[in-house]
Amino acid sequence: MEALELLGMLLTFAAIVLIDMPKLKAMANKKKYLRVYYSVIAAGIMIGTLEILQIIPDYFKSLAYIYQEISGIK
């Protein structure tokens, strides 16, 4: 199941790159655009992979104590 989810996510990002590539290649400042573009793609793949493999901790639970101390709401 996890492998399928990973494959689905990678295929989605690959399809997005394929759609945008002709326009990206035609840009005047191509290198700079590509660098930023691939950074966003890499961030998406990284967060998605961590989530699918359930490596990301539940940040709400992690921060709940701090917020409860600040707000006084239990």
Next chain:
Amino acid sequence: MKEEQISSYQVIMLLAGFFLGTSIVMNPVIKDGADTWFSELVSIAAGILVISITAALSMRHPGKSLVEVLTICFGRKTGRIIGLFYFVFATWLSGEVILTFSNYSNSISYPETPILFLAISYMLIIAFTVKIGLEAIGRISEVLTVMAVLIASIALFSLFTDFHPNAFLPLFKNGIIKPAVDGIIGGMFPFAEIFLVLNITPNLNDKTKTFKSLILAGLLAGGTFYLFTIRNISVIGVDAAARTVFPSEKVFRLMPGIDIIPLLDINVIVCGIIKVSLILFAQARMLGDIFSLKEFKIFVLPLAALDVVVSTTLHNDFITQLYFAHNIVPLLYVPVLVAMPLVMLIISQIRKRRTER
């Protein structure tokens, strides 16, 4: 690149839809019970105050986007670093909103459809909307926001015979301070989010009307939200309104003879789409401004995918998300969306005085 232009009327409708976004399913009755009529009024007043800070900032720097204003106030490097932080914030907000209305659709209309599928479906529409441009979003919102307000009004007047004014008694059961404080905190959410709208104000064709347009949008959205709340309390009573996750849904189901729940679905989806469209546009523009790239719309599709991915990491269940939205989000908004614009406005005023001297 040709700069897109939108009229002040379109901005009002766009922002009213932006504010109504997911707050259309929020339930302020949980906190203040029968005194919500008062806390909501305070909330609108606090919201207008918060909006006026951003509006004043926009008037002080006409034609400048959020990152440009940040670089003017804090310098080129620091401004861009803070801009990057706001980009991350917008990504989180977009994920939260898309998750909220996917969760809503899943709970009410499509219980067997996976939330991820709903999120992707909505995001495809949103990405397409942002790709075709701000002018198109403006024109769409001209029709759709009016429709959303109209649906809210139809529901209000159809249930007029079911109104029970006694539901608001006794007045100020818990004193006046508690609902007032709750109202001030409530004003942060969703009104403080207007700070991100600094990314679309440069596209306003008449920049002298920026202040007026933003305030009017706040009043329109606040008024509609107020009517929603009053209607919910007076129709189903304080206790039921406080216990129910979606009181509006319960009220819409009371309509005798016809099923008008699809109208509420339309409202939620329309406002949600308008809200995420604006946030996605703001994300793309901020990314473009941070790295000095003019053709920022090329980033719309990867950012849309990133937002969906982020939305999957946020909350395991809707109740946790609602708790987070009611109690923690307003606290988070104070430094990020209220204190920061205020500091920027003060810096801008000091610089203006210095240059005048």
